[in-house]
Amino acid sequence: MTIVAIVAAVLLASAAVLTGYRVLAGPSTLDRVVGVDSLVGITASGLAVWAAYSNDATVLPGIVALALVGFLGSAAVSRFRVRDDR
Structure with missing residues (x-):
């Protein structure tokens, strides 16, 4: 398991x-925005x-919160970007 975690950490x-x-x-x-x-x-x-x-397992709520914030941020930026293009 340690080798897998090290390989995953290096790739990430x-x-x-x-x-x-x-x-x-x-x-x-x-x-x-896509990069962030x-x-x-x-x-x-x-x-x-x-x-x-x-x-x-105590970091799992943090993962969910981070995913939610990332999604909401991307949705907000794309919404305002579409509004600016019009």
């Missing part, structure tokens, strides 16, 4: 670095890996 860390680059270098606002939304998903995945590795 590399995904976070690449996504962070996209957030910083994104040519448009929508690229940055991806970072929220990567963070939730990292918390899920930690919960599975440590057999600690």
